[in-house]
Amino acid sequence: MAYQDIDKVPLIEGDQTFSSIDRIIADVPLQQKRHNKKSWLAPTGVAFIFVNILMVTVGWLLYQGIGIWGNNIPTAWAFDIVNFVWWIGIGHAGTLISAILLLMRQQWRNSINRFSEAMTIFAVMCAGMFPLLHTGRPWVAFYWLFPFPNILGIWPQFKSPLMWDVFAVSTYFTVSLVFWYIGLIPDFATLRDRATNVPAKYVYAFLSLGWRGSAKHWHRYEQAYLLLAGLSTPLVLSVHSIVSFDFAVSVIPGWNTSVFPPYFVAGAVYAGFAMVILLMIPVRKMYGLEEIVTMKHFDWMAKITLATGLIVAYGYSLEVFYGWYSGSKMEHSLLVWRMDFLHQPYSWAYWSLILCNVLIPQMFWSAKARQSWPCLIIVCVSVNIGMWLERFVIIPMSLMNTYLPSSNRMYYPTIWDFSMFFGTVGFFIFMMFLFIRFVPAINVFEIKDLLHKLHREKASKTEEAVATTGGKH
Amino acid sequence: MAQLFKPYANVIARTSIVIGGMLPVIVGLAAAAYSRSPYNTKVEVPLNQPIPFSHQHHAYELGIDCRYCHTSVEKSGYAGLPPTETCMSCHSQIWTNSPLLEPVRKSYEDNTPIQWNKVNTLPSFVNFNHSIHIARGINCNQCHGPVNDMQITFKGHPFMMQWCLQCHRAPEKYLYKDPDSHSLREQVFNVYWKLQEKGVSGMTPREQHLVKGEEQEEDGAKDVAEGKALVKQYGVKVQQLADCSVCHY
Numbered sequence: 004m005a006y007q008d009i010d011k012v013p014l015i016e017g018d019q020t021f022s023s024i025d026r027i028i029a030d031v032p033l034q035q036k037r038h039n040k041k042s043w044l045a046p047t048g049v050a051f052i053f054v055n056i057l058m059v060t061v062g063w064l065l066y067q068g069i070g071i072w073g074n075n076i077p078t079a080w081a082f083d084i085v086n087f088v089w090w091i092g093i094g095h096a097g098t099l100i101s102a103i104l105l106l107m108r109q110q111w112r113n114s115i116n117r118f119s120e121a122m123t124i125f126a127v128m129c130a131g132m133f134p135l136l137h138t139g140r141p142w143v144a145f146y147w148l149f150p151f152p153n154i155l156g157i158w159p160q161f162k163s164p165l166m167w168d169v170f171a172v173s174t175y176f177t178v179s180l181v182f183w184y185i186g187l188i189p190d191f192a193t194l195r196d197r198a199t200n201v202p203a204k205y206v207y208a209f210l211s212l213g214w215r216g217s218a219k220h221w222h223r224y225e226q227a228y229l230l231l232a233g234l235s236t237p238l239v240l241s242v243h244s245i246v247s248f249d250f251a252v253s254v255i256p257g258w259n260t261s262v263f264p265p266y267f268v269a270g271a272v273y274a275g276f277a278m279v280i281l282l283m284i285p286v287r288k289m290y291g292l293e294e295i296v297t298m299k300h301f302d303w304m305a306k307i308t309l310a311t312g313l314i315v316a317y318g319y320s321l322e323v324f325y326g327w328y329s330g331s332k333m334e335h336s337l338l339v340w341r342m343d344f345l346h347q348p349y350s351w352a353y354w355s356l357i358l359c360n361v362l363i364p365q366m367f368w369s370a371k372a373r374q375s376w377p378c379l380i381i382v383c384v385s386v387n388i389g390m391w392l393e394r395f396v397i398i399p400m401s402l403m404n405t406y407l408p409s410s411n412r413m414y415y416p417t418i419w420d421f422s423m424f425f426g427t428v429g430f431f432i433f434m435m436f437l438f439i440r441f442v443p444a445i446n447v448f449e450i451k452d453l454l455h456k457l458h459r460e461k462a463s464k465t466e467e468a469v470a471t472t473g474g475k476h
Numbered sequence: 477m478a479q480l481f482k483p484y485a486n487v488i489a490r491t492s493i494v495i496g497g498m499l500p501v502i503v504g505l506a507a508a509a510y511s512r513s514p515y516n517t518k519v520e521v522p523l524n525q526p527i528p529f530s531h532q533h534h535a536y537e538l539g540i541d542c543r544y545c546h547t548s549v550e551k552s553g554y555a556g557l558p559p560t561e562t563c564m565s566c567h568s569q570i571w572t573n574s575p576l577l578e579p580v581r582k583s584y585e586d587n588t589p590i591q592w593n594k595v596n597t598l599p600s601f602v603n604f605n606h607s608i609h610i611a612r613g614i615n616c617n618q619c620h621g622p623v624n625d626m627q628i629t630f631k632g633h634p635f636m637m638q639w640c641l642q643c644h645r646a647p648e649k650y651l652y653k654d655p656d657s658h659s660l661r662e663q664v665f666n667v668y669w670k671l672q673e674k675g676v677s678g679m680t681p682r683e684q685h686l687v688k689g690e691e692q693e694e695d696g697a698k699d700v701a702e703g704k705a706l707v708k709q710y711g712v713k714v715q716q717l718a719d720c721s722v723c724h725y
Binding site for chain 1: 480481485486489504508511512634636637638639640641642
């Protein structure tokens with residue numbers, strides 16, 4: 004594709020009207036036959052196979068216990084916690100786009116917010132599975148995790164970030180879900196009005212909660228949406244800060260670093276944006292959404308990815324500096340354990356992480372790379388791999404290097420560690436494709452609103468031009 | 477097309493908000509009430525036994541010492557359940573033809589133990605030791621309820637962890653010293669002799685609480701002060717008493 008001056012690319016391409024937007028977006032879930040072809044069935048089918056792998060893994064895990072994983076002392080936290088942190092991070096782009104960009108009145112968010120919010124919800128679902136299954140007995144996890152006046156007469160440890168984590172993640176999930184649903188109500192009403200299939204009409208009518216689009220409805224809607232955006236905004240920062248406290252407040256070398264909260268939040272947004280780009284590219288193509296999600300969106304998302312990537316790179320440099328500056332023998336040995344590629348067995352993880360997260364994304368400095376599909380895909384895949392490796396380097400690798408060298412023991416994942424991880428990836432993709440099939444993947448009424456604003460802007464510019472030249476109309 | 481929903485859908489929607497909001501609270505409270513109710517805990521619910529053995533008759537009216545049957549209570553974690561021979565030490569002489577005692581005689585003849593139903597159960601991950609509690613002068617009824625009043629034995633207290641922790645977190649409220657007994661071990665059982673001699677009305681309020689197996693009252697400021705002194709004297713390590721590993725090891 005030829006290189007374009009991004010300032011000249013509009014947010015909505017083509018000659019759009021309100022009804023053409025309805026046709027482009029709202030008809031995707033209404034015309035169910037459109038999905039019955041390979042482009043939908045193939046990825047969904049493959050993802051469903053992985054959902055089954057996930058279910059087998061979980062079943063075997065519940066029967067056999069978490070001994071089927073490679074976790075063992077001293078590495079009590081391994082793939083399960085790595086995947087938890089990775090998935091929670093993926094979700095962060097959705098919240099950032101929906102909340103912070105809304106409060107900053109960034110109009111370009113309207114084309115991608117619904118999609119990335121759905122990603123947030125499914126990513127948090129995947130994330131939530133890991134700590135629950137990490138307990139081995141999720142059916143009793145409720146009384147281990149939630150504080151309530153129980154017959155044991157004891158409470159969870161309120162001084163522990165693990166406890167805060169429970170609140171952070173459950174709040175995050177609830178607020179994200181409500182936020183997403185509230186934003187969907189006017190669109191469900193549109194689907195209800197456009198649907199010809201009677202059962203579908205009833206389902207969408209039920210979901211739209213009696214929305215009639217009166218001025219009062221819109222007023223209430225705007226207030227509720229703004230309030231929820233206000234609630235979600237601190238969550239973007241707090242959730243991953245608290246996740247990072249799980250590590251930062253401990254005394255494990257490689258964990259107790261004060262830079263962790265901002266560095267984790269930046270990493271989360273980094274991975275999240277990379278995932279949005281990665282999933283948006285094929286979906287936009289499959290459903291002909293190119294005119295709504297334009298090159299401008301990808302260019303800007305790539306810029307955010309680059310910016311957060313630089314913060315993360317700064318975090319890596321601080322980790323090295325901190326390890327050296329601490330003067331602690333254990334911190335030094337951790338640096339050697341991570342970085343000595345000649346002798347240390349897992350140093351490849353550290354160096355691949357640097358390659359994936361620091362070096363490859365530098366491509367995004369070039370405007371041409373930001374507009375090239377292969378470059379976007381390569382960078383985003385490498386960022387997602389890199390962010391996973393980052394958690395692997397931080398979590399199990401720090402635990403393998405203990406204060407008591409005689410306890411040091413290698414950690415090796417088992418086949419069940421992998422099946423669990425790829426199973427959740429399959430679950431995530433499966434849910435995303437269901438979402439695209441049954442829910443409008445782009446916010447219909449926000450796009451209409453945006454279109455209206457763009458038209459008005461154009462009109463007022465013409466008027467200004469007429470006024471300055473002294474012309475009369 | 478006509479309206480999809482009739483106006484009463486609004487009523488249903490509004491009601492469902494109220495019900496949906498209240499439901500988790502109601503379910504939570506119901507679960508809490510159920511788990512604490514005698515239906516679940518079996519507190520004060522008499523448990524049928526193969527032989528209608530009465531503690532009230534044997535321990536209170538006849539004045540047989542607890543240790544006559546529960547022989548190992550002072551020395552072992554397990555209080556001990558009497559073998560049939562213990563029953564027969566009397567019942568080979570008295571009530572020898574009582575039909576109620578037929579299972580006892582049969583057990584003695586066949587040399588097969590009587591299958592009593594367990595009244596007080598603890599999960600296997602909890603270790604409870606009778607001997608240390610006796611050695612610190614903790615009265616039987618304080619945990620087991622008014623055993624000397626029971627026709628058919630029932631559970632006196634729910635044995636939930638929060639119940640155990642009341643004492644393990646504040647032992648000064650429960651420790652006491654009987655001025656008439658020579659040792660802590662002796663005072664545990666002396667209470668019952670006093671009960672027989674003087675009756676409930678002749679005992680001190682503290683002793684009345686003990687034999688009734690009631691919860692310690694909060695107003696006993698004098699008792700608590702004494703209890704604190706006893707905690708010190710006996711070397712009870714309060715800071716460790718509620719550690720997980722005290723009972724779960």
